[in-house]
Amino acid sequence: MNKYLYGYNSWQTRLTLPELDQRWAWYRLHPEFRRRLVAMFDAAQAEGTDLGLGGGARSADGQRKLFLQRHEVSNVFPCCTFEGKKYKLRRGMAHAAPPGRSYHEDDAYQGFGVAADLVGDLVWMKRNALRFGFREFSDLKEAWHVQPFEFTDARSKNGNRQLRVWVLPEPPQPPKPPAVNDPRQPRMTLRARVQGPDVFVLQRALNNLMGAKLSVDGVMGTRGETIAAVRMWQQFFKLPVTGVVDQQTWKSIYDIADLRGYKVV
Secondary structure, three states, X not given: OOEEEEOOOOOOOEEEHHHHOOOHHHXXXXXHHHHHHHHHHHHHHHOOOOEEEEEOOEOHHHHHHHHHHHEEEOOOOOOEEEOOEEEEEOOOOOOOOXXXXXXXXXXXXXXXXXXXXXXXXXXXXXXXXXXXXXXXXXXXXXXXXXEEOOOOOOHHHOOOOOOOOOOOOOOOOOOOOOOOOOOOOOOOOEOOOOEOHHHHHHHHHHHHHHOOOOOOOOEOOOOOHHHHHHHHHHHHOOOOOOOOEOXXXXXXXXXXXXXXXXXXX
């Protein structure tokens, strides 16, 4: 079971998913949003890097405290207004939206938060965010922030947009262990006038995999049915149409045979 980075001292704190589910900042995020995050965290680990949750859902009171911590009342270069007053960002602080305007708040969508601040490999996150249904904010100098791709940047402008079930990329499959008697032994390159055992193998494979109805005679004729069948195979699988069975063509035969449960012999 994978363990995920959690919190801003996350290089020391790692939690399993059941442990993460006990944390308020996590379980108060929308379930679909959490599903996407876990898929992205797993993919990052599978690719040899790491991502996790720094900050997630917040209460309205928590958002208020964060906003006031990071901003101060000022009429000089204000960035936003709150309760009738103008505020500017304190020096060295990252922006936080006033209460009622943040997707982090636990009433932002259907009674859940739909924004997260991530920790770990944020360069990988930026490169892969869209695959997992996220909008990232590096262009707004918040490289750690993600929220559902369906929603606008500003919560007040979201309207009636809905969070849907995002089709996630297939998780990477572990490599198959090599078979004891791996049939993918190097095969002879076959061209016109060649004959021998590998031609028998080729003809049997084409008969089984594409219904070629070739005579299994072990001969590559100069203009015969075997070369014609090879050219049809190459054309169908978008290979160079040469009529020559090179290693690329052999590989395609083995790949399709594996999919169909046929043993190339």
